[in-house]
Amino acid sequence: MMKHFHVGQSALLLSLVAVVEAGKKEEVCVLPATIYLGWSTIFQDAIAFLLNPTVAISLAICFSVLVFAPHHKNEFMKEFIGIILMIACTFTPGPFYGTYKGYEEWVIHMCGVIVADYLMGGPHVNPSVTTAMFVWRKISLQQWIVYIAAQMAGGIIAFPLVQELATPYGATIGGPGIGADVTAQHGMWNEFAATFLLLAGIFLLCTTWLGALYHIKQPLVAATIRGIIVTFGATGPAINPALGTTWAFYAAEQVWPTSVTHYMVYWVASMSGAALATILWSIFSKTGPFEEPETPMNLDTAASAHFEALKKVKYAEILAGYTPTALLSVKTCSSGNKHRAVHEGPKEVGPAIKKMNDEIGSLSNTEFQVDSDTKVVSFVCNGKGGTLAGTVFFNDDFLIHREHMNIMKN
Numbered sequence: 418m419m420k421h422f423h424v425g426q427s428a429l430l431l432s433l434v435a436v437v438e439a440g441k442k443e444e445v446c447v448l449p450a451t452i453y454l455g456w457s458t459i460f461q462d463a464i465a466f467l468l469n470p471t472v473a474i475s476l477a478i479c480f481s482v483l484v485f486a487p488h489h490k491n492e493f494m495k496e497f498i499g500i501i502l503m504i505a506c507t508f509t510p511g512p513f514y515g516t517y518k519g520y521e522e523w524v525i526h527m528c529g530v531i532v533a534d535y536l537m538g539g540p541h542v543n544p545s546v547t548t549a550m551f552v553w554r555k556i557s558l559q560q561w562i563v564y565i566a567a568q569m570a571g572g573i574i575a576f577p578l579v580q581e582l583a584t585p586y587g588a589t590i591g592g593p594g595i596g597a598d599v600t601a602q603h604g605m606w607n608e609f610a611a612t613f614l615l616l617a618g619i620f621l622l623c624t625t626w627l628g629a630l631y632h633i634k635q636p637l638v639a640a641t642i643r644g645i646i647v648t649f650g651a652t653g654p655a656i657n658p659a660l661g662t663t664w665a666f667y668a669a670e671q672v673w674p675t676s677v678t679h680y681m682v683y684w685v686a687s688m689s690g691a692a693l694a695t696i697l698w699s700i701f702s703k704t705g706p707f708e709e710p711e712t713p714m715n716l717d718t719a720a721s722a723h724f725e726a727l728k729k730v731k732y733a734e735i736l737a738g739y740t741p742t743a744l745l746s747v748k749t750c751s752s753g754n755k756h757r758a759v760h761e762g763p764k765e766v767g768p769a770i771k772k773m774n775d776e777i778g779s780l781s782n783t784e785f786q787v788d789s790d791t792k793v794v795s796f797v798c799n800g801k802g803g804t805l806a807g808t809v810f811f812n813d814d815f816l817i818h819r820e821h822m823n824i825m826k827n
Contacts, residue, residue: 452800459581466577479570486563493567498542499540500571500659508590543657544568544684545612546619552695553705565659572663580667591652592664593683601678604652610654611649612690615642619796620698658684716787719815720794724783727798730774735743736763739817745769749776749824773824777803803827 465470483490541547547564550556556564580590595604609798621627627634645656655661661683665674673680674680699705719738739745745760747769760769774780778801785796792811797804803826810819 431686461579462581466604466671469671471673472573472577475573475666475673476570479566479573483567484565486559489560489563492560493563495540496542496567497571500542500568501575501578503542504572504575504660505582508576508579508592542568542571544659545657545687546616546686549616549619549691552692553699555705568659569663573666576664576667592668593655593661594665594668595652595678595682596650598649601681604678604682607649607686608654608656608661608682609686610688611645611652611654612687613694614645615656615747616691616694617698620694620702624698624702624704652682653672655683656687658687661687678798713814714809716789716792716794716815719784719811720787720796720809723809723817724774724780724785724796724798727770727774728780730779730782732767732771736767739763739766739820740812743817744819744823746820747773747822747824750826773805773822776826777801777805777824780805 431604455522467476483493486493541550541564544565547556547561551558551561562800576590576592583590599607618638622634622637622641627637642656646654649656655664662674662679666672695705696707699707703709723735723738726738739762741762743762743766745766746757747760748755748757758769760766779799780798783796783798785794787794792813792815794809794811795807796809797806799805803824805822805824807820807822809817809821812818
């Protein structure tokens, strides 16, 4: 409940500040008196829209993926509703603020991004983000198809819905498009760079320690998105293939784009930017396709890790190799004197190993023999002050449950 209170209150407060400040600007467009369309008009418009053959067939194709992936229906609906909500929250600031493009519009747009993300629990709502997650090995190919189908279906519905709701207030929504003087190469580079920066920001802000601080992370993500939109104006930018194409579909009165340039700019370039950002992040963070595989645990690797930790005197790693009830028996031989002590558990084993290391110094030239059947390892290690020999007993999880050490001082 506290999370809802803080986010909702913050968004409302920022919105009110923006409205008050906007009211002080002479450039703000004054909206005409509200003219309600009425439910009957809205209902008739919705029926006419859904009965459009192109719309009906397009939505049927999008929803048909659930026939082959019914177990992903919840994910489908999350993306479908999420992108509708995202468009509703982020495509209205410009029209409602008229000709003035000051910081108030930035604030309202950022609030829309935050609210949409929060209410839907963080859906992708973007085929390029979905592609990045696929490249990063976070989702399967089937999920990639389901998510993009849902995003396209949501985009088809969202733009006419938002315009229908905005019409009574005299507002006209807009969308991304390739500028008249923009070449195909320029447009592709624009979307590529914009989406690359978007994904780089998402990785940096959402997959590091900042990701756990929602009230810091999400405003920064929203600010990043807004900054990219303002900076890369040659193509909108869409930084979202579903937005670019479903907006073009709506703007052309339910006719899909036929230009190859459109798909090269908004799909190929955008997804390529997302993929490159993901690969570079994977290399940097050693995650996804470049994640270092864990060495399969066996008796040899467990023994090697134990003696390597002893050699480098890494107590945390040494103790991590023992069970909570492990027994360490230490016999010290020096000048004809013998002393034996038994230690139980990491709290006693740790000091005993530290004392052993103080007595004979750093270990080197470790030799050990492994008996895989009994999971017993015999070893001999040389140190500056003496020799360490003994036997280690591992359990089925390759943790040490018993160990005998014989210390022979020089």
